[in-house]
Amino acid sequence: MDFAFDARTEELRAKLLAFMDEYVYPAEQVAHAQRSGLESPWENVPVVEELKAEARRQGLWNLFLPDDTYGAGLTNLQYAPLAEIMGRSPQIAPTVTNCAAPDTGNMEVLTQFGDEAQKKQWLQPLLAGEIRSAFAMTEPDVASSDATNITTRIERDGDDYVISGRKWYISGAMHPDCKIFIVMGKTDPDGADLRRQQSMILVPRDTPGVTIERAMRVFGYEDHYHGGHAEVVFDHARVPVSNLIGEEGGGFAIAQARLGPGRIHHCMRLIGMAERAIELMCRRAVSRDAFGKALAQQGVVQNWIADARVAVEQLRLLVLKTAWMMDTVGNRGAHTEIQAIKIATPRTVVGILDRAIQLYGAGGVSQDLPLAELYAGARTLMIADGPDEVHQRSLARRELKKHR
Incomplete structure (x- = not known):
């Protein structure tokens, strides 16, 4: 392993360090002040939106995604020092560069496993920073550290799937721009292979039967910049079969x-x-x-x-x-x-x-x-x-x- 940064990494590091000094660190207190003046704590903060435009203008956008068709095409080794720099201001820097979880993981899922229609409808606006997303896996009533315990049901009904279950600490769900959930549930709860019982499916936030019950706090913090964390109920939420990601049992x-x-x-x-x-x-x-x-x-x-x-x-x-x-x-x-x-x-x-x-x-x-x-x-x-x-x-x- 060569510990030296290559030329592209050095170039991006220099740009990102300058961006942090000139824009991100000064914006931290400004963002807190602006948020306190908003009608809702989940609204977009003006200075953060301004920094998104500046980061994109400077080419500091989607650095996390190794697929050069959709992202920067960096390797994990190239991205590591850049993510470290962004970690110095983890509330703002990843958000304004479109490198914040859970959107990053959701974009990776759609890049690797989504079909062309799913990529067009959901991946493209996520890459552009036009919408946000959430990943719904953890549940309050089971030990979710063992994913085979998940109880949310995804049941086939003709040309639709019907989703029923309760999730919590669903990151990103409180953000007003969150438009899509990637939901993990069981399509075959009685299957012999515990790791083939689960599937993943796309559920638009405005689907009837999807209810954001409450915001969840972490040590008293609501994590506004990343879209917060929510308890979400899926009560017979119905979506087309085409919303399944990959195949049944592939979740x-x-x-x-x-x-x-x-x-x-x-x-x-x-x-x-x-x-x-x-x-x-x-x-x-x-x-x-x-x-x-x-x-x-x-x-x-x-x-x-x-x-x-x-x-x-x-x-x-x-x-x-x-x-x-x-x-x-x-x-x-x-x-x-x-x-x-x-x-x-x-x-x-x-x-x-x-x-x-x-x-x-x-x-x-x-x-x-x-x-x-x-x-x-x-x-x-x-x-x-x-x-x-x-x-x-x-x-x-x-x-x-x-x-x-």
Whole structure:
């Protein structure tokens, strides 16, 4: 593996770093102020919409998508340092570059598995940033860490499918521009193969029988920029058979294909979050005195900063190795590495952010700094896309198998 960035990556890094300095960081407080003046917290924020146009003008758009027919055509290794930069402002930067979840994963699903009609109706407007989307998989009444537990039904009725079930923490569903759900449910609940019972289907948000029951908060945050999270009821929602993605029974495989890139993208951005935390720690340490000397001279603070730097460098190497393997041997070949980064990155970054918050005291938990919101996002990623324990279980089995 070559650790040097190629020419295209260097060019995009330079443009993105300049875009962050000139537009994104100054927009953070502006966006918060503008949102507080809106009639609904879910409305589009003017400064964010302005930045979308600027990002697109600069060619910083759809960088996540490796398919050069639809996206930038970057490899995972090329995208990694760019996602890291965007992770330094995870609420705004991914959104204004059209690189925010859950839209990214949904666009990948439609690119890989959608038919031409589905791509024309839903993928094209998503790529253009004209609409948003949601991915409806998690359910409140079952252990959704095991996707075979899902109870939502997708039943064939003539030329239609009828969807019934309850989902929650459906990211993106609260956004006013969310027009389409990708819903995972069971078409064959009694099938012998537990991983062939599920299917995925496109359900327009305005379909009769689809009800947004409430917004779900994460540590008190509503995550407005990514479209929030919602509890959604599908009460005999009826859509055409042509809305099925792929084939009946293919839902589990599609979910796994979707989650691989999603997991590494989260880890890439988490490294950016950690880098911003270290930067804020250092600024605080050299600007504040306590007990007769600067915080930067306190041994415990020096240890926090040193340990954080070591941890981030380790994580970055593991994430880059994983990205390289996904590019060279595919997601299946990089399965162990994907699980390793999903276990290691969120928990390590949570620790770094916790130290940064401690260093800032009351300011660290306030809305005046990004640390509290970054912490909430990082801690959530120990659950999202499969909780740590599921990945540990699978990874341990893989290791033990070598010795049996």
